[in-house]
Amino acid sequence: MSSYQSVFAPGLFKDQVIVITGGGSGIGRCTAHELASLGATVVLMGRREEKLQEVVAEIEADSKESGSGGSYxxxxxxxxxxxxxxxRVIEAIADIVLQHGRIHALVNNAGGQFPSKVEDISKNGFQTVVENNLVGGFVMAREVYKATMKEHGGNVVNITADCNNGFPGMAHTGAARAGMENFTKTAAWEWGRYGVRVNAVAPGIVASSGLATYDPMTRKKLLMAGEMMPARRLCTEAEVSASIVFLLTPAAAFINGETLHVDGGAQFGSSHMYMQLPRPKENNVELYDGFHRSNLDELLEE
Structure with a gap:
């Protein structure tokens, strides 16, 4: 099996330590693979040890099988x-710094939600999603900043969601993600003087393993939603990962407090508008999927 087909230069993150929450699946797993292929030491964080171990094993196997490129x-x-x-977060961050010396970057990717109308969301359900998608990300960023970035500088990329027009069907995650976007701006201002950049990536609907967590009807609706967007398809994990990686590179050195939308332009309209558009005879929209372990075709099957 070949290595990750990144568009970025080999060795770009050599000797850098990058923490990725939710690294056991989906966007986190893909990003871990790409950053490792570019030379980073990636430290995955998540709740399920077996999933983290699987991704670590994948990366180790790819490193051995990549031939001459393995040196990167x-x-x-x-x-x-x-x-x-x-x-536990405080303890884990302290342990990572003790072992690796410092943390150069944090990808705040962990999160989760469930489909529900506003009237059907319980207080506990709402609070749980907010803790997952906002409070947990805040604690991670705060602790990484205090433990290492305030002294050495660094980068934080928060993964939010495309919710500029609200988030019908998932009000809890929409509220949390909007909060994280605002936190991104505030942290960028307060921490910028210490050489810390804080940005966010807001994906649209991504064809990832996360689709499997929804019930069959919701999953079918999400897959169909791609037909209602300008690009008439869903986003790939690799397209989100590439955006995260870009924000961590020196090329983004003067970008701070921004939210990069990776949604094919979906934020500028509504599903009703896209349903009115004529379907093109040919789809000339290019798709990027550099993740060599992606199962994109399987995910897109209805």
């Missing part, structure tokens, strides 16, 4: 932690 590969490590558990 970094390493993979992991810590089991629930980002909602403040004490």
């Amino acid at each position: 590969y970094g390493r993979a490590d992991y810590r089991v932690a629930d980002i909602r558990d403040e004490e």
Whole structure:
């Protein structure tokens, strides 16, 4: 099996330590693979040890099988932690700094939600999603900043969601993601003087393993939603990962407090508008899927 087909230069993140929450699946797994292929030591964090171990094993196998390119590969490590558990987060970050010396970047990717109308969301359900998608990300960023970035500088990329026009059907995650976008701006201003950049990536609907967490009807609706967007398809994990990687590169050195939307332009209209558009005879929209372990075709099957 070949290595990750990144568009970025080999060795770009050599000797850098990058923490990725939710690194055991979906966008987090893909991003871990790309950053490791570019030389980073990636430290995955998540609640399920077996999933983290699987991704670490994948990266180690790719490094061995990539031939001469293997010299560019970094390493993979992991810590089991629930980002909602403040004490555990503090402990895990301290342990990572103790082992690796410092943390150069944080990809705040962990999160989760469930489909529901506003009237049917319980207080506990709403609070749980907010803790996952906002509070946990705040705690991670705060602790990485205090433990290492305030002294050495660094980068934080928060993964939010495309919710400029609200988030019908998932009000809890829409509220949390909007909060994270605002937190991104505030942290960027307060921490910028210490050489810390804080940005966000807001994906549209991504063809990832996360689709499998929804019930069959919701999954079918999400897959159909791609037909209602300008590009008439869903986003790939690799397209989100490439955006995250860009924000971590020196090319983005003067970008701070921004939210980069990776949604094919979906934020500028509504599904009703796209349903009025004539279907083109040919779809000339290019798709990028550099993730060599992607199962995109399987995910897109209805």
